[in-house]
Amino acid sequence: MEAILNFKQELTGAFGQPIAENPTQAMIEAAYRHHKLDWRYLTIEVAPEGLADAVAGAKAMGFVGFNCTIPHKVSVIPYLDGLGDSAALMGAVNCVVCREGKWIGENTDGKGFLESLCRRFDPKGKRVVIFGAGGAARAISVELALAGVKGITIVNRTAARGQELADLLATKVNDCVEVELEIEFIHWPKEYAVPAHAELVINATSIGLFPQLDATLPISNESIAPHMFVADVIPNPPQTLFVKTARNRGCEVIDGLEMLVAQGVIGIRHWAGIDADTVVMRQALESVFKS
Ligand code: NDP
Numbered sequence: 217m218e219a220i221l222n223f224k225q226e227l228t229g230a231f232g233q234p235i236a237e238n239p240t241q242a243m244i245e246a247a248y249r250h251h252k253l254d255w256r257y258l259t260i261e262v263a264p265e266g267l268a269d270a271v272a273g274a275k276a277m278g279f280v281g282f283n284c285t286i287p288h289k290v291s292v293i294p295y296l297d298g299l300g301d302s303a304a305l306m307g308a309v310n311c312v313v314c315r316e317g318k319w320i321g322e323n324t325d326g327k328g329f330l331e332s333l334c335r336r337f338d339p340k341g342k343r344v345v346i347f348g349a350g351g352a353a354r355a356i357s358v359e360l361a362l363a364g365v366k367g368i369t370i371v372n373r374t375a376a377r378g379q380e381l382a383d384l385l386a387t388k389v390n391d392c393v394e395v396e397l398e399i400e401f402i403h404w405p406k407e408y409a410v411p412a413h414a415e416l417v418i419n420a421t422s423i424g425l426f427p428q429l430d431a432t433l434p435i436s437n438e439s440i441a442p443h444m445f446v447a448d449v450i451p452n453p454p455q456t457l458f459v460k461t462a463r464n465r466g467c468e469v470i471d472g473l474e475m476l477v478a479q480g481v482i483g484i485r486h487w488a489g490i491d492a493d494t495v496v497m498r499q500a501l502e503s504v505f506k507s
Contacts (some may be wrong), residue, residue, distance in 0.1 A: 220355065222254075228487055229258035231292075232285035236261070237426070239452065239504045240283065243480050246500035247492035255280075255488070269393060271295040271319075272384050274312075281313040281487045290349055296321045305345040305389060306358050308351055311481075319416030322486060325352055326359030328479025332470055332494070333416075337445045340364040342415040347433060348373050348402070349381040352449050353420035357381065360416075361389045366396035369414070373421075375403045409439040417462075419448045424456035432457050449477045452505060473501055 228238055236259070244257040262270040267288055272295075274282055284292045291309040293299065296309065297318040303309050309321030310364070333339060344365050346353050349372035356410055357368055368385060372378030382401035390397050402408065417440065423431045446462035451472035462469045476496045484492045 217253045221416065222394055222421070226253070226255040227258065227274075227279045228255060228281055228283075228483075229260050229274075229279070230283040230285055230313040230391075230463065231260050231262040231267070231274075231288055232283075233261055233263050233287065235259055235285065237365065237452070238285065239501055240476070242481065242486065242500045243477065243497045245348070247449065247480070247484055250493055250496045251488075253260065253488060253490075266307045267291055268295060271312075275314075275319065275362050279314065281311065281483075282440075283311050283483060284309055286351070293321060295319070302326060302355075302358055302362065305392065306354050308354065310351075310355075311483045311486060321484075323355055324479040324482040325475075326355030326357075327482050328477075329356045329449070329475045330363055330483070332474040332478040333445075333447060334363075336468065337416065339416060341366050343367045343369075343398075343413050343421055344369060344416040344418065345369045345410055346420050347413045347417070347423075347435075348421035349374070351424075353418075354381055354384070356418060356420055356449070357385055358389055361393055362396050364393070364395065365397065365416075366395075367400070369400045369402060371402045371404045371408055373404050378403065391503070392473075393460050407434050407436055409436040410441075410444070411439075412441060413445055417444050417467075419450070419456070419458050422455075424448070424450045424458060426452045429453065430457070437461050440465040440467060445469075447475075448472055449475055451501070454505070473498060489501045 236241040241257045241259045248255045300322040301319050302341050311322045311324045378401045386399040446458050446467045446469045449472045450456045454471040454473045
């Protein structure tokens with residue numbers, strides 16, 4: 217019997233604005249090809265006033281799911297049928313999946329960070345310093361809290377935003393953990409020295425993101441010590457000045473590509489139910505950044 221031809225591909229994608237410089241498609245479609253999935257991941261520019269129509273369109277066209285990036289991570293929530301646990305705690309969604317006809321919002325940013333971190337560093341019982349209090353810092357700090365870190369210091373330029381995240385961690389998140397977390401907020405108007413007791417130091421700001429390659433974190437480089445494990449969320453370029461400084465100071469480091477790949481793996485797991493090959497995905501991203 218002849219095989220039945222099928223020209224219909226399963227659809228996934230990303231909604232954001234701006235979106236043109238987002239490299240996720242290269243990484244996800246490389247995984248689809250590698251795993252012989254005839255699926256597509258579309259990079260779609262969606263303005264804030266078009267979000268409702270875009271979500272309705274995705275539902276009408278039978279998307280399997282989609283990622284949401286800036287500025288839709290919070291505003292997409294009213295169009296969904298439910299939220300995963302950590303997305304509900306954070307109040308932000310970056311990955312939507314259709315499960316049995318219901319559109320569920322998940323957050324893979326923090327989980328991706330944690331997955332890439334835990335391959336080399338056990339955060340349980342550790343003291344963490346996080347630069348930033350935006351979406352990435354919020355997702356990462358909530359997952360680290362749920363993973364059992366001892367204390368989190370949030371260091372942020374805008375006091376109100378930093379305090380808001382510290383308050384979320386000290387109240388809602390602390391209610392969900394076994395051992396009470398120590399939370400501190402440091403306002404960051406000038407150079408900051410990382411305290412010697414810090415064991416995990418994370419840049420979760422957008423400092424260093426292309427095209428601002430020369431931008432440096434306002435910190436004392438001498439305060440970065442070899443016993444600190446360092447992470448940077450910036451995927452483009454992966455070798456930020458902060459990453460280079462930390463390596464020069466003798467620290468073990470994970471870069472933003474590791475987090476990007478790990479959160480992509482979780483997204484594919486939500487949509488397709490498979491564990492995608494991380495090497496294939498990282499290579500796809502590296503070749504994009506080299507070209
Ligand atoms: P937000 O806009 O929500 O937050 C940005 C943060 O950076 C804020 O805390 C902001 O401080 C701080 N910041 C920006 N510029 C400066 C500066 N010059 N000095 C001091 N602080 C500064 O962005 P997101 O949290 O969503 O994203 C942050 C970064 O994380 C982006 O570069 C993004 O590419 C990356 N990211 C990487 C992912 C990955 O998988 N690798 C996943 C998600 C995000 P303030 O509050 O004062 O404005």
